[in-house]
Amino acid sequence: MAQTLYFPLLLITLCSISECVQRQYHFINERKNWTEAQRYCREKYTDLATVDNMNDMIQLNKSLNYGFVENIWIGLHKTSVYKWHWSSGDPVSFLNWASGDTVYSDQCTVMNNGQWIDEACNNSRIFICNSTSTGLVFADQMMTWRAAQSYCRQNQIDLVTVKNQNENQQLEKFINDRNSSGSEVWIGLFSDPWQWSDQSDSSFRYWADNFKDYGTCAAIQPSKQGKWGDYFSVYNQLPFVCHEDKLIVIQQNLSWSEALRYCRQNHVDLVSVQSVEMQYKVMNVVKLASTEAVWLGLRHSCALGIWFWVSGQTVCYQNWAPGNGTSEEDCEPTVRSGAVQSGGNQTWISRPETDRLNFICRNSSE
Template sequence: MNDMNELKKSVNGVGQYVWIGLKKTGVDKWQWSSGEPALYLNWKPGQPEGRDYCAMMRNGLWEDLPCSDNRNFICNNRNTGLVFVNQMMNWRDAQSYCRQNHIDLVGVRNQDENQQIQKIINDNHRSDAWIGLFRVRDPWQWSDQSNSSFRYWRSGEPDNGKGRENCTISNQIARGQWADFSCMNQYPFVCHEDKLILITETLTWPEALRHCRQNYTDLVSVHSEEMQRRVMNVVKRASTEAVWLGLQPYCSMNMWFWVSGEILCYQNWAPGNGTTLENCSLEERKGAVQSGGDQRWISLPETHKLNFICKNDE
């Protein structure tokens, strides 16, 4: 909704309708409750059968089931990691429970995480549990291929009038709410350019800083929860377990600050990170964000080679 509010401000006075980047594709796909695409898959042979829309794990393998089935489930928690919930719920209720009490239904990025989840199921003497994988029935997709389930349709929309309305407008008279229109119509449109650029080359922190300053503006600084959310969307595509930020220590003051010169007001450290700077000058450490899990900040030796995020203010 923050993006919608920005959109409404940017198009004020340009006309009733403006194109946005949502288009009907008709492609079903499996994705995680967090919005991440399902890159690692571990289906049981013969699964998914294609009839059902939610996934559970049994003996380390995945099966698709009706979302109305009741199962135990596993949540991600920001502080304690994986949490087995010994309550029987359907998939949607389990998703709501995890989002209200933890972070989300668990996602699985690799074989190690898959084994951890199966161990938790076994340790709780259960045979199976819901995981956060579901089949996306929404045929609409953003033109930049981003995974966002946010929709702002006007009541009665999309209605596919005359059977050929495959593109989306924002109706400024209807508080910016959306409707499907024929892609052949001509309206003003809104372009988007992300100011955060993930560099998938692996460099040390000083090399990453130099690269960003030579080619963009700087290594990214994260001054707010809103900026952290933007960073979290970007690092999902990283190839390293952590990604460099523009975060460095000020040893004599025992504190951290951003390369932009500001001290930390908003903070998002993982437990055990960022609190003390003992032996700070002996081992140069810099700040990074985890690319998996709950994507908290960690401190690492600056000689580690990681992906990194540049910001571009031009």
């Protein structure tokens, strides 16, 4: 007998601007060295805590018992490999060095005449912040890179990110119109050897002002308003924070309807992607898939001629690949559903709902 899947008849028409938190955090009040804490988290949950942004940090803080001043392990540890990161957490997909820079140490990045130069992060430069309300903000103050990062996070959003050549040219013009001295300007690109235990690409860092980069593993410091310090994993026995993923890739090849039913029976639902932040979280997990595309909780209504999420919301934030996601989908011979590509730019595509793909479930009702 055919089974019918019921969807909300009333679609929420307002766009959600709140971030969906990818992880649930669990504070473990047992003292272990970092390696022992990592083993415990991997056995009981997913891994030692990963933090993608300040929203994650706020959620993590809610899980903590700050009734004492002991430091608390998280999942960040030092490796021997240096990589470039954006302070905002955006993936590094574009570089514009004045020369072929290869990173061997902690460095930060200035822009000069549209080209990028790496230099010591402790140098003092003027800088550019990015704000969701006002766009680019020119900060005509001399600060170290880390102080500039803190200033931007407190007053705007973060140090500016540059994703492509067009944005680089726009930023160059913005700087030239305001920077009469021609001084070099900090942007949000930095390098470090730190890596999350779960291999996440997250470049979020929340180091305290006294951070010296001598230790091997990171810990939250309650005495420093929850900012992080670095400590030696072997010599310190600390409580710690684990995380449990709120998104999970199911490596089974099912039709969209079967995937929806699986998620609702075994987890909460197929994932809805209602913000660029949630898209980044999907991008983090979709690389684990074994199919070239992965089902999302995205569905096309032939009767209404619209796309909607199974959570009941219309599609406000969009990340469609060119030629996909139109309101005039061909509903014959089958209804169309939405998937995210597991490679390339990981944009969304329209597929017949009978295709058999991996899919992403969410473990939280948030």
